[in-house]
Amino acid sequence: MTTAASVEAAGDFGGSEGKREGDSLYALSHLDALESEAVHIFREVAGEFERPVILFSGGKDSILMLHLALKAFAPAPVPFSLLHVDTGHNFPEVIDYRDRVVARHGLRLHVASVQDYIDRGVLRERPDGTRNPLQTVPLTEKIQAERFDAVFGGGRRDEEKARAKERVFSLRDEFSQWDPRRQRPELWQLYNGRHAPGEHVRVFPLSNWTELDVWQYIARESIELPEIYFAHERDVFKRSGMWLTAGDWGGPRGEETVERRLVRYRTVGDMSCTGAVDSDATTLPAVITEIAASRLTERGATRADDKLSEAAMEDRKREGYF
Amino acid sequence: MTSNTDTTATELAGLSATTLLRFATAGSVDDGKSTLVGRLLHDSKSVLTDQMEAVEHASRSRGGEGPDLALLTDGLRAEREQGITIDVAYRYFATPRRRFILADTPGHVQYTRNMVTGASTADLAVVLVDARNGVIEQTRRHAAVAALLRVPHVVLAVNKMDLVEYAEPVFARIAEEFTAYAADLGVPEITAIPISALAGDNVVEPSSNMDWYGGPTVLEHLETVPVSHDLTGCHARLPVQYVIRPGTAEHPDYRGYAGQIAAGTFRVGESVTVLPSGRTSKVAGIDLLGEPVDVAWTPQSVTVLLEDDIDVSRGDLLVPSSDTPPTSQDIAATVCHVADQPLTVGQRVLLKHTTRTVKAIVKQIPSRLTLDDLSQHPNPERLVANDIGRVLVRTAEPLALDAYADSRRTGSFLLIDPADGTTLAAGMAGEAFAKPVGSATGAADAAVPADDQGWDF
Numbered sequence: 001m002t003t004a005a006s007v008e009a010a011g012d013f014g015g016s017e018g019k020r021e022g023d024s025l026y027a028l029s030h031l032d033a034l035e036s037e038a039v040h041i042f043r044e045v046a047g048e049f050e051r052p053v054i055l056f057s058g059g060k061d062s063i064l065m066l067h068l069a070l071k072a073f074a075p076a077p078v079p080f081s082l083l084h085v086d087t088g089h090n091f092p093e094v095i096d097y098r099d100r101v102v103a104r105h106g107l108r109l110h111v112a113s114v115q116d117y118i119d120r121g122v123l124r125e126r127p128d129g130t131r132n133p134l135q136t137v138p139l140t141e142k143i144q145a146e147r148f149d150a151v152f153g154g155g156r157r158d159e160e161k162a163r164a165k166e167r168v169f170s171l172r173d174e175f176s177q178w179d180p181r182r183q184r185p186e187l188w189q190l191y192n193g194r195h196a197p198g199e200h201v202r203v204f205p206l207s208n209w210t211e212l213d214v215w216q217y218i219a220r221e222s223i224e225l226p227e228i229y230f231a232h233e234r235d236v237f238k239r240s241g242m243w244l245t246a247g248d249w250g251g252p253r254g255e256e257t258v259e260r261r262l263v264r265y266r267t268v269g270d271m272s273c274t275g276a277v278d279s280d281a282t283t284l285p286a287v288i289t290e291i292a293a294s295r296l297t298e299r300g301a302t303r304a305d306d307k308l309s310e311a312a313m314e315d316r317k318r319e320g321y322f
Numbered sequence: 323m324t325s326n327t328d329t330t331a332t333e334l335a336g337l338s339a340t341t342l343l344r345f346a347t348a349g350s351v352d353d354g355k356s357t358l359v360g361r362l363l364h365d366s367k368s369v370l371t372d373q374m375e376a377v378e379h380a381s382r383s384r385g386g387e388g389p390d391l392a393l394l395t396d397g398l399r400a401e402r403e404q405g406i407t408i409d410v411a412y413r414y415f416a417t418p419r420r421r422f423i424l425a426d427t428p429g430h431v432q433y434t435r436n437m438v439t440g441a442s443t444a445d446l447a448v449v450l451v452d453a454r455n456g457v458i459e460q461t462r463r464h465a466a467v468a469a470l471l472r473v474p475h476v477v478l479a480v481n482k483m484d485l486v487e488y489a490e491p492v493f494a495r496i497a498e499e500f501t502a503y504a505a506d507l508g509v510p511e512i513t514a515i516p517i518s519a520l521a522g523d524n525v526v527e528p529s530s531n532m533d534w535y536g537g538p539t540v541l542e543h544l545e546t547v548p549v550s551h552d553l554t555g556c557h558a559r560l561p562v563q564y565v566i567r568p569g570t571a572e573h574p575d576y577r578g579y580a581g582q583i584a585a586g587t588f589r590v591g592e593s594v595t596v597l598p599s600g601r602t603s604k605v606a607g608i609d610l611l612g613e614p615v616d617v618a619w620t621p622q623s624v625t626v627l628l629e630d631d632i633d634v635s636r637g638d639l640l641v642p643s644s645d646t647p648p649t650s651q652d653i654a655a656t657v658c659h660v661a662d663q664p665l666t667v668g669q670r671v672l673l674k675h676t677t678r679t680v681k682a683i684v685k686q687i688p689s690r691l692t693l694d695d696l697s698q699h700p701n702p703e704r705l706v707a708n709d710i711g712r713v714l715v716r717t718a719e720p721l722a723l724d725a726y727a728d729s730r731r732t733g734s735f736l737l738i739d740p741a742d743g744t745t746l747a748a749g750m751a752g753e754a755f756a757k758p759v760g761s762a763t764g765a766a767d768a769a770v771p772a773d774d775q776g777w778d779f
Contacts, residue, residue: 026587026619027550030342030421039611039623040582043563047636047677071611072623075576076568158414165411171743183409184745185435185660187442188734189582190674194743208423210414 031217035068038205040189041168042072045150045203046079048193052150052203053110053143056082058094059268060225061154061206063101064214067223068205069152070105080152081108085139087131088115089271091245097226112142129251130273140176143200150193152203158210159298168207174198211266211298212291219284230287231264231279242275266291266298340416341549346425346440348433348467349450350460354481358450358519358540359413359426365526366541368415410440419545434693434708437464438658438748441471442734445549448477448540449500453486453516456496462503463693469507469755470656470710472730475547476504477513479540484518488531508756515540553619557647557724558586559732560640561676566625578609578625579634584676584731585724587619588626593643596634597722602643603628620731637678639722639732647732649720656691656726656754657713657737657747659705665713665737665746666704672738673717673749676731679738681718688712691754705747713749725752 028036045052054069056062069078084098102109114134117123123134143151157164167183169191184192193201206214218225236243236259237252244251246258251272263276264287281287349355362368413424425440427433441447447468451461468476478500486492497514504512515524516535523529526541538546566578588594592605607627608618618624626640634640641647653673659665665684673682690702690711705711715737726733737747 026553027341027548028622030340033342033621035611036582036621036623040563043580043582043623044677047564072580073564073566074609074612075570075573076566157412161411164413165409185410185439185748187439187660187736187745187748188731189443190676190734190736192674192736192738192743192745194672194738196742208412208414210416210421212416213421 031213031220034209034213035071035217037189037208038065038068039072041191041203041205042069042152044191045152045193046073049150049201051146051148052080052152053083053146053148054078054080054152055139055154056084056098056109057154057268058084058091058098058226059154060214060218060229061156063223063225064209064218065152065154065205066101066105067221077106081110083110083112083139083142083146083148083151085112085135085142086114087135087270087272088113088118089131089247091226091228091265091268091271093226093228094268097224110142110146112138114138128272130270132270132273135270136176143176144174144198148200149195150201150203152205154206155204156206156209156211156214166204166207168204169193170202170204171195172200172202176200178202212288215284215288215291219288226268228265228268231262231282233260234263234276235259236261236263236276243277244273244275245271247271340418340420342421342423343446343544343547343549344423344425344444345446345448345544346427346437346444346473347448347450348427348437348440348464349481350452350458353450353452354519355426355450358448358479358481358517358525359424361519361522361525362424362541363413363415365522366415366417410436417541417545422544433460434463434467434658434710435660437467438471438660441467441473442730442748444471444473446475446477446544446547447473448479450479450481451496451500453480453482453492453496457499457503459694461500462695465500465504465509466507466693466696469504469509470658470750472727472750472756473509475511475513476509477515477540477543478504479519480514480516481519483516483523483529483532484521488516488523488529490516490532490534493535506758508758510756513537513543515543553585553587556586556620557645557729557732558588558642559584559647559676559724559729560588560624560626561678561732562634562636562638562640563677564636565634576627577631578627579638579640580623580625581640581677582623583618583620585620585729587617588624588640588642589617590615594628594640595643595646596632597639597641597646598649598720599633599638601632601634603630603632605629637676639676639678641722647722647724649722651717651720652685653715653717653721653723653735653749653751655713655715655735655749655751657705657711657749659707659709659711659747661739661744661746662707663739663744663746664704664706670740671715671746672740673715673721673735674738675721675723675735678721680721681740682715682737684713684737685716686714688714712754713747715749723751726750727752727756 054065114131117138118125123137155163167186195201235246237246237256239256243263246252252258262280264279264281265276267274279290281290347355347359411426413426415422425444427436427440449464451457480493480496493516501512516532517524519525523531524539526539528539560581560583562579563581566580568576588605590605590608594605595602605626606629608615609625610618610622667684667687669684671682672679687702689698689700690709691698693710724732733751735749736745739746
């Protein structure tokens with residue numbers, strides 16, 4: 001972190017002897033710049049909306065969002081509640097983590113349960129057992145019921161090509177639908193959050209972060225993560241080229257066989273479509289080294305749902321997915 | 323399970339001391355912009371195996387032979403089906419020296435709106451031309467947008483040098499014409515680079531086909547261009563976003579003014595004035611996201627504590643008492659109209675400036691500017707999508723606007739439709755273009771307005 005101390009120590013801080021080639025001492029490191037931008041976004045929303053909520057899955061991106069929100073409003077508490085869209089296919093380590101964080105920071109947690117919708121017969125289980133696409137309806141109805149007007153999502157533009165076109169403030173109609181052709185141009189750091197009653201704005205404070213930025217920042221800030229992000233032994237089976245956790249949700253089936261492997265998760269989502277990767281990275285530095293050397297994107301390596309078609313994410317986003 | 327990290331982790335990845343460069347690309351149709359962007363991503367090894375497989379698959383299914391790097395920047399299905407690019411897409415790549423955010427703007431539909439959007443946050447703009455065609459109407463338009471948005475660095479990439487036999491005179495002629503034109507518009511720094519995006523010449527690796535060129539490759543230039551400058555001479559501006567008042571037993575009296583420093587530097591002990599009220603106090607402390615500091619600067623997000631308990635709320639602007647901008651309810655500005663519905667004289671709008679949104683009325687639209695030749699059309703009555711024009715706006719409350727030329731963040735604003743929230747126009751206060759740079763002005767070109775011609779309000 002750039003500190004005043006380091007500036008003073010460097011003496012004449014308008015001078016030409018910058019700490020980085022070509023840049024004056026005023027240049028922020030990329031992590032400081034991204035952090036400042038995200039904090040600015042959180043504060044804009046706090047200043048302009050009545051009922052914001054942070055989508056919190058217990059995955060690293062939502063953990064990072066919460067960390068940034070805590071910093072943005074310290075020493076006051078975060079003026080937002082959390083919303084977890086619970087697919088019912090959760091990693092127990094992640095739910096434990098979620099509950100610990102909520103208790104530690106005295107936060108209010110809302111849960112939209114996919115299982116609940118299935119039990120009531122409103123949603124039907126898909127033949128492939130994947131519940132990720134089923135999250136949209138419970139999410140939308142919770143937003144409407146609680147009258148949330150700003151919904152923070154951890155989506156990043158580097159994740160997927162439909163996300164590369166997403167705004168920081170993304171207007172959604174009462175059905176949560178996204179229309180890429182009708183987005184507001186976003187200029188400078190002037191975010192337009194105006195919306196009609198019943199509409200809401202999805203806000204993406206991590207838009208400009210990459211996977212590596214997220215991990216570097218987590219390391220720099222010593223942010224605690226659920227254990228499944230680090231290498232551990234696990235019973236897994238192979239489906240569509242990915243290691244999935246064996247469990248009640250529907251695997252293994254048929255020819256699939258369970259084996260015990262040393263793995264870790266690069267992303268955390270629904271258990272039925274989030275794959276683990278072979279890894280012996282048990283520490284943050286090891287994880288960062290592994291990611292820096294990886295030849296696969298995190299979605300390519302770990303998300304079955306995005307492999308459905310070339311436009312899978314675009315279609316889900318239009319329907320109101322995160 | 324967080325291990326002890328310190329700086330080990332980031333050092334291991336070799337990316338600890340990097341800065342961030344935001345840049346935008348602009349080019350006409352078929353100038354090879356997508357290929358250049360694809361080449362930058364590919365040759366800087368930012369394209370990962372699964373992305374490359376997807377491109378190879380898509381290239382094959384469309385009957386192509388090799389992988390078409392332009393497909394790397396392809397986005398939505400709507401675009402693929404119609405073979406167009408409909409919006410600004412953001413791309414990310416990194417080298418050991420720097421992290422890059424690229425605003426990739428299409429060259430045809432909605433070009434002005436999209437390029438203005440991409441250029442608004444850019445430290446650098448890459449303007450592409452086809453070496454066979456040279457500077458054309460669209461090139462002049464791109465240069466004008468970069469000048470209007472005050473993008474600090476402009477790169478002219480003369481592409482398809484392979485198709486003109488890598489001939490130096492071709493490059494020199496185009497570079498000279500463009501540099502003269504852009505300098506007239508007040509673009510402070512122009513770097514011309516001869517490239518072939520398709521063959522990879524001078525994009526990442528130096529070209530062996532153009533020994534006559536001794537400058538940097540596109541990527542080398544992107545890696546070394548300064549992203550910041552000496553701020554000591556700049557106006558200091560802090561728009562207040564949010565007042566932090568915990569009111570807890572631990573912090574009963576804490577009252578902090580949170581915001582991102584929009585320009586310049588602030589120091590503890592400095593006398594500050596709150597605008598528009600004009601009340602004054604001194605900076606008692608600065609919190610840099612949990613860390614007390616003595617000095618902070620743009621674009622850091624901070625919380626400022628004042629010595630006196632004065633009334634400060636969201637939308638106020640903190641400035642040094644020695645450097646207060648004038649406040650006014652009458653704003654003269656250049657706007658780029660970005661909405662499908664028009665902007666008309668007499669229209670009631672909302673104006674968002676920094677963290678303050680006020681009612682306003684469009685009093686006059688004195689002229690519309692044609693970017694192709696910089697000709698102006700007086701009293702157009704209305705502006706439609708992608709028009710650039712001068713406006714006079716009267717606001718319901720006084721605002722402290724700087725000239726956009728002095729401060730991109732505190733000199734810019736949005737006009738918003740109060741009925742449906744549509745962003746109508748992007749505004750830049752003060753003069754449209756800077757004074758021509760240097761004396762080597764292209765006086766021969768009649769289309770270039772001289773210093774004293776037009777656009778004076």
